[in-house]
Amino acid sequence: MPLSVTTIGFDADDTLWENEQFFRSSEKHFANLLAPYADIADLPQRLLEVEKRNLESYGFGIKGFTLSLVETAVEVTEGKVPATIIAEILDAGREMLRHPVQTLPHVAETLEQLTGRYKLVLVTKGDLFDQERKLAQSGLGDFFDAIEIVSNKDTGTYERVFSRHGNGAERGLMIGNSLKSDIVPAIEAGAWGIFVPHELTWVLEHVEAPIENPRFRQIEHLGQLTTLLEEIG
The missing domain is CATH 3.40.50.1000 (HAD superfamily/HAD-like)
Known part of the structure; x- marks a missing residue:
C-alpha cells in the first residue's frame, strides 16, 4: 500500500x-507593431523559434520573453525595425512586469x-x-x-x-x-x-x-x- x-x-x-494570457496579449500587440514593417504571417512561429533558442541563455519569464520579442523584430525586418518600435516592445515588457496578479x-x-x-x-x-x-x-x-x-x-x-x-x-x-x-x-x-x-x-x-x-x-x-x-x- x-x-x-x-x-x-x-x-x-x-x-x-x-499568467499565459498576458504573454498572448503581448504577442498580439507585437504583431500589430510589426505589421507595417514585415510579413507577419509566420510571426508566431518565428518568435517561438527564437524563444526556444534563447531558453538556455535567458531562462523562463517576462524578461527573456521581451528580449526574444526584440530579437525577433530585428530578424523579421532584416534589421530595419525602427528604434521607436523597439522602445514600444520594451514598454510592453515593463507593463507585463507591473500587471496586477x-x-x-x-x-x-x-x-x-x-x-x-x-x-x-x-x-x-x-x-x-x-x-x-x-x-x-x-x-x-x-x-x-x-x-x-x-x-x-x-x-x-x-x-x-x-x-x-x-x-x-x-x-x-x-x-x-x-x-x-x-x-x-x-x-x-x-x-x-x-x-x-x-x-x-x-x-x-x-x-x-x-x-x-x-x-x-x-x-x-x-x-x-x-x-x-x-x-x-
Missing part, C-alpha cells in the same frame, strides 16, 4: 494565478483547507524578482511552508524539493497546469502528479499525459483537490 501524502507542491503561473478560482479556499494538514511548498520557475512580486501581490505567501523558485523543473528538482521539505518524493504530490514541467518529472521522481489544465498553456509545455501511470490524476480545478486527496490517502 502506498505511503500517505505529507507534502504538496504547487505550481504558480496558471495554477494559482493567471489575478488569482484563479478556488485557490485561496483550497490552500486554507490544506494548511496544517500537509506541508505546502510553492515550486515555480522563472525570473526570481517577478515570481517574488507575484507571490507578494497574491496574498497567498502565508499558506506556504516553503518557497522554491527554480530555473527549471526536472526529475532532480522534485527529488530535492520533496527530500528537503518532506519525507521524500514517494510521499509528495505536485499539482500544476504543465504536463511537461509539473507532472511528468514529478511522477518520474516518485511523487504523485495532479494535472489541472488551463485553457492557455505555452506550446513548449505540452507533452503526452502519463494516463497509465497509477500516480497520475487530473482534475478540472483546484476546488476538487481536497476530495482527491481523501481518495489517495
Whole structure:
C-alpha cells in the first residue's frame, strides 16, 4: 500500500494565478507593431523559434520573453525595425512586469483547507524578482511552508524539493497546469502528479499525459483537490 501524502507542491503561473494570457496579449500587440514593417504571417512561429533558442541563455519569464520579442523584430525586418518600435516592445515588457496578479478560482479556499494538514511548498520557475512580486501581490505567501523558485523543473528538482521539505518524493504530490514541467518529472521522481489544465498553456509545455501511470490524476480545478486527496490517502 502506498505511503500517505505529507507534502504538496504547487505550481504558480496558471495554477494559482493567471499568467499565459498576458504573454498572448503581448504577442498580439507585437504583431500589430510589426505589421507595417514585415510579413507577419509566420510571426508566431518565428518568435517561438527564437524563444526556444534563447531558453538556455535567458531562462523562463517576462524578461527573456521581451528580449526574444526584440530579437525577433530585428530578424523579421532584416534589421530595419525602427528604434521607436523597439522602445514600444520594451514598454510592453515593463507593463507585463507591473500587471496586477489575478488569482484563479478556488485557490485561496483550497490552500486554507490544506494548511496544517500537509506541508505546502510553492515550486515555480522563472525570473526570481517577478515570481517574488507575484507571490507578494497574491496574498497567498502565508499558506506556504516553503518557497522554491527554480530555473527549471526536472526529475532532480522534485527529488530535492520533496527530500528537503518532506519525507521524500514517494510521499509528495505536485499539482500544476504543465504536463511537461509539473507532472511528468514529478511522477518520474516518485511523487504523485495532479494535472489541472488551463485553457492557455505555452506550446513548449505540452507533452503526452502519463494516463497509465497509477500516480497520475487530473482534475478540472483546484476546488476538487481536497476530495482527491481523501481518495489517495
